[in-house]
Amino acid sequence: MGRGHPTGATGIAQIAELFFQLREEAGPRQVAGAKIAFNHCSGGGPNAVCHVLKR
């Protein structure tokens, strides 16, 4: 709703956001002490991809 949804670019945008949070590079939107994170994408196909990232 906020970042927007250029379909082909959305999945990696979600992973990029988690990456910035885990590296504490998210500036004013930083989640304090974030060390592990979850990403979910789904869409046409149907198709679902989930990742867990950690620092």
Added chain:
Amino acid sequence: MREVAIAGIGMAKFDRYDGKKGRPRKLYPQLGGEAIAEALRYAEMEWKQVEAAFGGTYYGGLGGTHQCVAHVGLTGIPIVNVNSGHTSEAAVRLAYTRVALGVYDIVVAVGAETLPPGLLDNQAMPAWMRLMGLDVLPAEYACSAVRYMNDYGATVKDFARVSVMERKNAIMNPNAFWYQAPEITVEEVLESREIATPIRLLMACANADGASAVILCTKDKLKSKSKAVTIVSMIQASATYGTVPSGGSLSVSAKVKNPDCVELAAKETWENAGAGPEDMDVIQMYDPFSPAFLWNVEKCGFCKRGDAPHLIDEGYFEIGGKLPSNTDGGIMGRGHPTGATGIAQIAELFTHVREEAGPRQVAGAKVGFAQGGGAGPQAVLTILKR
């Protein structure tokens, strides 16, 4: 890396499925589903054993492989769509590496296409080139052919001989577009309508629909171990600066210094495969326009630059010749439903090394080579052996 075997192949005959002139109306997802089902039957495997699917179409749109798989049954497996030139062979390579690396034991790769009629919109070209009309494929291949004629003395007769050979082979292939069609002659090719000088109508592939599928697995998962076929090498390359995205290539001449994707992939193949071009018993070349056959056998290292025109005249590439090529009819004879062509080439090699090719069998074939190339540009070179 684990050894990867081919358990089965399946094809939906390359034809027109447009509902006209008594022909059935079928779209690519159904054709893809039929090809997968046939590959499963060949492998004597059940659909629930398949752990992942990889595939592609050019013109099928979003999630084309999902749509093919849906015709077989939705079991929740991961499905990966590839969309580029020689898309199904690229999908096979992706599938092959997943099995080799131990991610899955049994996977399927599928290529399927319903082609629009007429001149194809070449979506691999940047928008500005398409708007300016620089994506007209016959014209691009014509430029390449002129360069090849200028540098090596090739003639339109040499190009015609490729068409004649491939159409002759297709007569014996029940899955070919030109199956059981009358033979054509060099004169007929040369008298056919000129579409982009020096390319004549019968030097261009017919628009066809169709599908092809292959089941890959670790050797221990094969239902029958007799005449097991394994993948020796599968190398993929894109281009360096200076080659056009359509895959139509100016590097048909050794005078062009930037190597194109086929040359890059060939170099890597022969450096790593533990075999050389002289070891191949049967080969499949990508030639959407018949002149491309000649420069592609040269770029893959099967003869010296400029020698292919003489060799085609001598019957070198015929079934029964020194290096049987495009035995299933190639693109001139088998047809070219773009997304389905790559796996069709692999299927033909598989059929030969298992000695199941019937009247077109290459006697004693044990090792086969396929060259896929296309928009991107992209090349995928495959070696199979029994």
